[in-house]
Amino acid sequence: MIRVVRDWRAVPGEARGASVALGNFDGVHRGHIKVLQAAHAARPDAPRAVLSFAPHPREFFRPDDPPFRLTLEAERAAALQAQGVDILYELRFDRAFAMSPATDFIGDILHRGIGACHLACGADFAFGHRRGGDVALLRTEAEALGIGLSIVPHLDDAEGPISSTRIRRLLQDGYPERAAALLGRPHTIRGIVAHGDARGRTIGFPTANIALGRHLEPARGVYAVTATLPDGRVVRGVANIGRRPTVAEGAIARLEAHLFDFDGDLYGQDLAVSLHHFIRDERKFESFAALQAQIVRDAEEAKDRLRTAFL
Incomplete structure (x- = not known):
């Protein structure tokens, strides 16, 4: 160590x-x-x-x-x-x-x-x-x-000096793959999993919620991710970064990650979530049902993006 x-x-x-x-x-x-x-x-x-x-x-x-x-x-x-x-x-x-x-x-x-x-x-x-x-x-x-x-x-x-400033700009513009090329690894947000409102669990998509805190806020939207669990296992998932305009207008920005094929309890534990692909911008839906349908599509796209490249 x-x-x-x-x-x-x-x-x-x-x-x-x-x-x-x-x-x-x-x-x-x-x-x-x-x-x-x-x-x-x-x-x-x-x-x-x-x-x-x-x-x-x-x-x-x-x-x-x-x-x-x-x-x-x-x-x-x-x-x-x-x-x-x-x-x-x-x-x-x-x-x-x-x-x-x-x-x-x-x-x-x-x-x-x-x-x-x-x-x-x-x-x-x-x-x-x-x-x-x-x-x-x-x-x-x-x-x-x-x-x-x-x-x-x-x-x-080819585009100039590699710098933290340049990487921040790429993440804020929604290019995690290009940021990863400069970092030498995917950009990772690490924090303690906190309790949310459990709304995702009611529709079969429980999420691990991490406050961004002092982290840079990347482009708001949905990402294909991997998460490193406290025991070292790496699992695939889909995550939203933003303020959840459909269900919680004005809330503080946070990361909400749904991990595929995982049903353990992560509350209070340290979780590292790596951003691999930007799927779509955050947007407000006309109903919770419309949001639920989009979440299903987002999860499938995240699985497709991660299937060949990771794990």
């Missing part, structure tokens, strides 16, 4: 001396993976680590912005673990941290705090008070402290 360290002032001896990738790593997309690979390639003998922040600095400085996160902390840690990361230094981003000079970040945290033996970051990595530190300063200061540094250029495809 990945080890999460939150206090740079009290890093255990066995969590020191790592080769460390720096950044927010929201989404852990293919560009981020290139930075992870550079850190490991430079020092394959050292533990593999990531230094990131919680909350995301944008959440701290702009708390009134709409939710934008591709991966919350637990999902980010799971994605990093899947890439072979041993240690996640998940540092608390607060006002004191934001006010710290860039040189303190290097000397106090990277050198004396976590004892990094090597660093890797993107070419636009910035840090310290008012983002006053850049890769030029990082190179100079790290070299003086005997720490290696790999500066990793943007990973591009």
Whole structure:
């Protein structure tokens, strides 16, 4: 399991001396993976680590912005673990941290705090008070402290640099397949299953309901999905993301997933739902019966979309 360290002032001896990738790593997309690979390639003998922040600095400085996160902390840690990361230094981003000079970040945290033996970051990595530190300063200061540094250029495809911003836009426009190509895996929304109004159960389509919370809200509508259960099993399903205009006008946006061939109790448990295909936009139906008929059609289309590609 990945080890999460939150206090740079009290890093255990066995969590020191790592080769460390720096950044927010929201989404852990293919560009981020290139930075992870550079850190490991430079020092394959050292533990593999990531230094990131919680909350995301944008959440701290702009708390009134709409939710934008591709991966919350637990999902980010799971994605990093899947890439072979041993240690996640998940540092608390607060006002004191934001006010710290860039040189303190290097000397106090990277050198004396976590004892990094090597660093890797993107070419636009910035840090310290008012983002006053850049890769030029990082190179100079790290070299003086005997720490290696790999500066990793943007990973591009035919449409430009791969970035979290670009992935967010694709998801909001209803293109989960294109977002998955940049992520290297399907976009996943992870959360605790909450009780709903049980309306779906009355028509043979019980749903697992997850509040989007701080997650980015993708295009509202119906998706073909897979869900990873708490025991690790992966099952297919169909999900709606939105506000359910036919039955609950004005409700808070959430994800409602109906899982095929599954009748267990998931309330209060952690569920990860991956978006594979966008089926249709959310819309309001003239009656609940019309909605019920459409749900049946949506489920069949989701099964068709997933039949050959998954499971």
